[in-house]
Amino acid sequence: MLDAITSMVVNGVTIEAIDKGHDGGTGRPILFLHPGIGIDAAAPVLAALAKGGRVIAPSHPGFGTSQLPQGMTSIDDVSYFYLDLLDQLDLRDVLVVGVGLGGWIAAEIATKNSTRLSRLVMANAVGVKIGDRETRDIVDIWALMPEEFDQLAWFDPKAGARDYKNLPEAESLSAARNREATARLCWSPYMHNPKLKNRLHRIKAPTLFLWGMADRILSETYGRAYCGLIAGARFEPIEKAGHFPHLEQPEEFARKVLAFADAAAPAAPRIRRA
Amino acid sequence: MQVYYFTEQPYYPAWNNHSGSLRVNLPNSVVDPKIAGDLFHRYYDEWKIADELGYNIMVNEHHQTATCMSSTVIVGLSVLARETKKARILVLGYPIGHRPDPLRCAEELATIDVISRGRLDMGFIKGVPYEFPASNQNPVAVMGRFWEAHDFILKAMTSHDAPFNWEGEFFHYRQVNVWPRPVQAPHPPVWTTTGNKAQARLLGEKGYVMATLGSGYATRPLYDSYRAGYLAKWKRPAPADRVAYLGLVAVAEDETEARRRGELVAGYLRSSAIVHVPFRNPPGFLTVDDNARMLRGQSAPRSFTKDGRAVNMHHGSVQDLIDAGILFCGTPDQVTQQILDFTEYCGGMGNLLMMGHAGFLSHEDTVSNLTMFSQEVMPRLKAYKQPVPEATAA
Numbered sequence: 001m002l003d004a005i006t007s008m009v010v011n012g013v014t015i016e017a018i019d020k021g022h023d024g025g026t027g028r029p030i031l032f033l034h035p036g037i038g039i040d041a042a043a044p045v046l047a048a049l050a051k052g053g054r055v056i057a058p059s060h061p062g063f064g065t066s067q068l069p070q071g072m073t074s075i076d077d078v079s080y081f082y083l084d085l086l087d088q089l090d091l092r093d094v095l096v097v098g099v100g101l102g103g104w105i106a107a108e109i110a111t112k113n114s115t116r117l118s119r120l121v122m123a124n125a126v127g128v129k130i131g132d133r134e135t136r137d138i139v140d141i142w143a144l145m146p147e148e149f150d151q152l153a154w155f156d157p158k159a160g161a162r163d164y165k166n167l168p169e170a171e172s173l174s175a176a177r178n179r180e181a182t183a184r185l186c187w188s189p190y191m192h193n194p195k196l197k198n199r200l201h202r203i204k205a206p207t208l209f210l211w212g213m214a215d216r217i218l219s220e221t222y223g224r225a226y227c228g229l230i231a232g233a234r235f236e237p238i239e240k241a242g243h244f245p246h247l248e249q250p251e252e253f254a255r256k257v258l259a260f261a262d263a264a265a266p267a268a269p270r271i272r273r274a
Numbered sequence: 275m276q277v278y279y280f281t282e283q284p285y286y287p288a289w290n291n292h293s294g295s296l297r298v299n300l301p302n303s304v305v306d307p308k309i310a311g312d313l314f315h316r317y318y319d320e321w322k323i324a325d326e327l328g329y330n331i332m333v334n335e336h337h338q339t340a341t342c343m344s345s346t347v348i349v350g351l352s353v354l355a356r357e358t359k360k361a362r363i364l365v366l367g368y369p370i371g372h373r374p375d376p377l378r379c380a381e382e383l384a385t386i387d388v389i390s391r392g393r394l395d396m397g398f399i400k401g402v403p404y405e406f407p408a409s410n411q412n413p414v415a416v417m418g419r420f421w422e423a424h425d426f427i428l429k430a431m432t433s434h435d436a437p438f439n440w441e442g443e444f445f446h447y448r449q450v451n452v453w454p455r456p457v458q459a460p461h462p463p464v465w466t467t468t469g470n471k472a473q474a475r476l477l478g479e480k481g482y483v484m485a486t487l488g489s490g491y492a493t494r495p496l497y498d499s500y501r502a503g504y505l506a507k508w509k510r511p512a513p514a515d516r517v518a519y520l521g522l523v524a525v526a527e528d529e530t531e532a533r534r535r536g537e538l539v540a541g542y543l544r545s546s547a548i549v550h551v552p553f554r555n556p557p558g559f560l561t562v563d564d565n566a567r568m569l570r571g572q573s574a575p576r577s578f579t580k581d582g583r584a585v586n587m588h589h590g591s592v593q594d595l596i597d598a599g600i601l602f603c604g605t606p607d608q609v610t611q612q613i614l615d616f617t618e619y620c621g622g623m624g625n626l627l628m629m630g631h632a633g634f635l636s637h638e639d640t641v642s643n644l645t646m647f648s649q650e651v652m653p654r655l656k657a658y659k660q661p662v663p664e665a666t667a668a
Contacts, residue, residue, distance in 0.1 A: 073415075142407070142552060142556055142557065143299075143407065143550070143552050143553070144552055145551055145552060164569040164570065164571075165569070165570055165571040166570075167569065167570065169566065169570070172566040172567075172569045172570050173562060173563070173566045175566070175569060176562045176563075176565035176566040176569060177562050179557045179565070180414055180557045180558045180562055180565070182557065183412065183413065183414050183556070183557035183558050184412065184414040184415065184558065187410075187412035187413070187414065187557075188410050188411075188412055
């Protein structure tokens with residue numbers, strides 16, 4: 001079994017990726033798309049997901065140590081990059097799991113081309129505008145102190161605190177790149193694509209919304225409204241978790257994802273709606 | 275040496291009435307528009323006096339802040355283009371990377387050049403960190419947008435025979451034809467600012483006037499980088515008029531009074547960094563390497579005295595600021611000597627951007643400061659023979 005941080009070249013762009021649970025090609029491919037804070041190879045959620053398939057968790061272009069190709073300035077661009085990645089690896093029946101910004105990428109991928117996808121999991125996803133123009137759906141994270149962010153984003157704010165002063169240089173560089181890369185993609189329009197709402201009807205893959213209920217960067221109202229825009233999508237709360245349920249409740253997160261993936265394929269997605 | 279008189283046009287009555295942030299999120303209910311009007315008229319009157327006293331003039335803009343009421347340079351330039359007669363009018367600067375429409379910038383600046391009868395100096399700037407939350411311009415890779423806006427504005431000012439087409443990464447036009455064209459040919463002089471050596475070298479290659487702000491005795495390496503770039507491109511040493519320095523100035527008949535004024539003028543430094551912390555470093559404003567160093571708690575000091583002592587420009591005493599070359603303060607003789615010492619240290623510096631008013635300095639003190647400087651310091655600066663360029667080019 002391979003279990004490694006690897007690098008792959010897609011369209012001439014070298015990215016780093018965690019490739020976990022690869023058993024020689026028979027395991028169900030799971031593309032894990034990280035939120036703006038990036039991905040840690042040691043995150044327990046990856047091992048938990050790997051019990052149900054081959055987890056491929058790249059650092060998005062411009063994040064971690066992944067290269068940033070010329071002109072990649074939007075989530076729209078990033079979603080095309082991942083469609084190329086799926087083609088290049090010739091992955092089929094892919095379970096795509098995205099958290100936060102990664103959930104937005106997942107939706108953008110699925111609206112463009114679902115042929116390589118089996119199912120979609122979007123956890124505490126950003127990406128659409130729900131409220132009116134004077135209602136800020138998503139807290140302005142760049143107007144927050146780090147400790148304020150932790151208070152709003154985590155069920156247990158202490159879990160989010162990082163000792164930045166004593167980080168190894170490589171990790172502080174990744175943290176700085178992740179912050180910049182998130183702003184490159186999400187600064188304005190803030191954390192959403194105004195076009196996406198009118199494209200969500202194109203998502204044909206069965207979709208599960210997971211929601212860390214203690215998230216105060218996004219509201220439950222936002223999550224349920226977003227979920228309601230995708231035909232047949234189901235909303236499942238995760239308690240004692242905030243904006244990063246994959247980090248605060250990794251076992252439950254993985255269990256829900258894999259149970260959803262293992263459920264018999266419905267005859268018609270729309271009928272599944274509870 | 276040329277001297278440009280500058281004030282940030284502060285709304286200083288708010289300086290004692292904030293909750294930890296003078297910029298971006300200080301509610302405008304704090305402003306009494308009638309008092310703001312009084313202050314604007316006062317500041318324009320002082321620039322008019324400066325014009326009569328033989329100064330050039332510098333204006334700027336910031337946004338959503340009690341430190342600077344000017345939110346668009348175009349208003350100040352428009353007033354001064356007609357109200358003043360002799361002064362060159364420098365905008366330093368115009369944050370063109372933030373503006374949605376560089377054609378509008380080119381039209382405004384060309385018109386001001388025409389109305390002022392060719393007295394405009396065009397300073398283009400990136401803008402301080404706090405401008406990004408205000409304008410909502412993405413700070414990441416803003417310099418790409420800045421340079422495209424710059425290229426476009428210069429092309430718009432120098433194209434005279436037919437409308438041209440522009441389909442760039444950021445801006446799109448099909449029929450560009452600026453009316454009227456600027457009176458200075460080929461276009462008004464370009465100025466900009468930097469605190470970065472690589473950028474300084476690039477500016478030397480372009481031959482633009484490069485200004486540094488409050489860089490004190492950390493200025494020389496920037497000027498040397500500029501000079502290296504200039505020499506490489508133009509095959510001759512950079513003249514002293516290619517570099518500019520913004521310093522605070524407080525002069526008076528006796529040292530006690532000068533120090534009192536210096537204390538008030540230093541109010542600019544002490545207020546300018548009072549900003550809600552997250553707005554001080556938006557993502558992408560600094561490089562990834564600099565941000566990673568900051569995360570690890572390794573921020574290098576910016577300001578030094580002549581003998582290498584680090585000075586915090588926002589909290590330093592008047593004496594610290596004098597020692598660091600940030601504030602020129604004292605009797606006319608002392609101020610002249612301080613400026614000339616600093617200029618020698620720089621290897622030549624041809625444009626003093628003089629912040630001669632800040633904060634609570636009254637109209638009477640400001641006029642006195644300007645008058646005494648113009649009568650007793652400026653003539654000596656104008657007569658000063660800059661170091662021979664050859665001696666500093668290496």
